[in-house]
Amino acid sequence: MEPSGQESERGMRLLKSLVVAFLILFSTSAASGQAGTPVSAPPNIDPPGELDKLKNSCGAFSIKSVPDCVEELFTGQPFHIAEGSIAPQNGFAGGIAYLDHKNTDNWRINWNADAVASINGSWRAGAYLKFVHAGQPLITFTRGSQGANRNLTELPEHTVFGLYAQAISLNKLTYFGLGPTTSTADRSFYGMREVIIGGNVVKPIFNPLKLSLYGEINRRFVSLRPSDGQPSPSIEVLYTEATAPGLTTQPGVFQLGEGLRMTPVFANAIVRLNYSLAYQQFIAPGNSTFSFQRVTVDLGHQFALYGKTTRFLLPRSGNGPDDCSLDSIAKNPECPKAFTRNLESSVSFRVYTALSMTPGGDIVPFYYQPTLGGSDINGSGTLASYQDFRFRAPNVFLLRENFEHSIGSWPVGVTFIADEGKVGLTRGDLGSSPWVHSFSAGLTLRAGGFPQMSLLFSWGGNEGTHTSANVGSSLLGGAARPSLY
Secondary structure: OOOOHHHHHHHHHHHHHHHHHHHHHHHHHHHHHHHOOOOOOOOOOOOOOHHHHHHHHHOOOOHHHHHHHHHHHHHOOOEEEEEEEOOOOOOEEEEEEEEEEEEOOOEEEEEEEEEEEEOOOOEEEEEEEEEEEOOOOOOOOOOOOOOOOOOHHHOOOOOEEEEEEEEEEEEEEEEOOOOOOOOHHHOEEEEEEEEEEEEEEEEEEEHHHOEEEEEEEEEEEEEEEEOOOOOOOEHHHHOOOOOOOOOOOOOOEEEEEEEEEEOOEEOOOOEEEEEEEEEEEEEOOOOHHHOEEEEEEEEEEEEEOOOOOOOOOOOOOOOOOOOOOOOOOOOOOOOOOOOOOOOOEEEEEEEEEEEEEOHHHOOOOHHHOOEEOOEOOOOOEOOOOOOOOOEEOOEEEEEEEEEEEEOOOOOEEEEEEEEEEEEEOOOOHHHHOOOEEEEEEEEEEOOOOOOOEEEEEEEOOOOOOEEEEEEOOOOOOOOOOOOOO
C-alpha cells in the first residue's frame, strides 16, 4: 500500500501557506489592537481581558470559584485549552486553541486556530476564518444577567462566508469490508492522513423558517498507511484494491456541495426542527473512476419538555469550532453558563440517509464511504452496540429515537437511545438489506460551552455489548469541523 505522496505533500504545503497567512492576520490584528482603540470597541466600556478573567476566576482558589475557573480555562478567549475525542479508537486529544475577532461597520470577522494530539500519536491542526454579515447594530458588552433568560433559539440568522484549512493524522482505524454481510472476523486496521482546504457560505433566504442556502468547495488530499501491531492484521494483508477501493492509490479530489438548511422553532421553542438536504460532487482529476456524487438527507425533530433550555442548542455557522459565543456578531461575545437553574429535557427523532451515484461504473473509495456502528470518523455515534466503523457502504439509512433529561438543574443528564439502520452497496440494496438494531443508556454532560461528553453502555445487536466514552471535537455552539468523508 503506497500513499499518494506527491499530492499529499502539495496539500501539506498549501495548508502550511494558509496557516502562515492566518498567523499574519492574527498578529496584524493584535498589533492594531495595541496601537489604538479598535473600531469595534463600544464607548465608555472596557471589557475585561483574558488575564483579568483568569485572575478573577482562578486567582483566589475556593470551591465556589472552581466552575468559573474551569470555564475560563476551557472556553476563554483568546486562548484556551483545546480537548476532545480526535476520532474513534485514536483516544482523547489535548492541545491549545486561539480565537479572536474584528468588527467593521457591516461585518464581523471571527477566526480561530487549534492543534491537538492524542496519546497514540494521532493529531489534528486547523485554522478557521468566518466573515459574518452583521446587518444590524452590533450588540454591546453588558455586565450582569440581563441576557441570561433570552430565548437563544430566536437569535437572528446571518450571511456567513467561511474559509478553513485542516490536517488530521489518525493511526488506528478499522475496516471490515463493504456491505451488510461482513463479519467481525473481517476486521483490519489502517492509518490515514487527510488535508482539507476550502470554504463555504450560508445565506439565509426565509427567516421565519430559518431557511438558508448552503454551498461549499473543498480540495481534499488523503493518504493511507499500514497500521501494524494491532489486534487484527493491517488492511493490506487482508484486502486488495478490488475489495477495498482506493487502497493502493488515493488521488486528490475537488469536492463541491450545495444544499438547504432549515432550523425553525415552534410552540414557544418546544418544537425544534433541524433539516438539511445536501448534494455533493467528488471529482478526482487524477483518477476519473473515483469520481462520484452523494445526496444526503438529515431530518432532525426535537421536542423540548421544558420551554427554556440551552442544553440542545445547534451549532452556529458564524462561530468557529473553538468558539461557543451565543451571538456571532456581539462585540464581546460570551458563552452560555455551565450551570443553570432549569430542568432541561427533550425527546428527539432523526431520519438520516446518504445515497451515492456512480455513473459510468465509477467507484466510491472506501475512505469516503459513510459508516454505521459505534462512531463514524467524525465522531457521530450510530448503532453504538457494534464496533466503530462496523458497517460501511456507499448508501446508508438510519433511524434514531433519543430521550435525554438533566439530573435536577445540573449539566449532567441521563439518556436513552434506540437506533435502527442498514447499509447497501447500491441504492436499491437498502430495500432488501436487513435492519440492524442497537440500544444505549448512559450519562451526558452539556455544560455551557464545554464540548458535549457522553458515557454509554450499548446492547441489542447480535455482536455483544459496547461501552463508549466520547468528548465532542467542537465546543457546544461552535461550528462543526469539515467532514472527513
